[in-house]
Amino acid sequence: MKGAFELSLILIFTFPAIILGINFVEILMSYNQARYLQDYAISTIEHQNRLDQHVQELIDDQTEKYPSLKLSIHNEEERYLVKVTFPIKIALVGYEETGSIQTLTQIIR
Numbered sequence: 001m002k003g004a005f006e007l008s009l010i011l012i013f014t015f016p017a018i019i020l021g022i023n024f025v026e027i028l029m030s031y032n033q034a035r036y037l038q039d040y041a042i043s044t045i046e047h048q049n050r051l052d053q054h055v056q057e058l059i060d061d062q063t064e065k066y067p068s069l070k071l072s073i074h075n076e077e078e079r080y081l082v083k084v085t086f087p088i089k090i091a092l093v094g095y096e097e098t099g100s101i102q103t104l105t106q107i108i109r
Helices: 002-048 053-063
Strands: 070-076 079-090 095-104
Touching: 002 053, 002 070, 002 079, 002 095, 053 070
Parallel strands: none
Antiparallel strands: 070 079, 079 095
């Protein structure tokens, strides 16, 4: 009887911690994918030294691989602001939010 009680306590406290750990890994993966997409967009724009239809098609090809991410590129004077939003979900507590990362490119002339 004592062993069953101890096992039930261990399971009650261990399973939520495992689920939170899995959710944390999912958040890290979403963040990593967002950083990759952002870095790809910035490096493509800077390498081509412009943002035209051809460069936009190259970036869109990568964007299709990550359907949960949203990429937006805005012109800021002589630079481009690249912003990627990604989902943050913790199912155990019902928490849903969107995170975002943004970076400016080098001066594009």
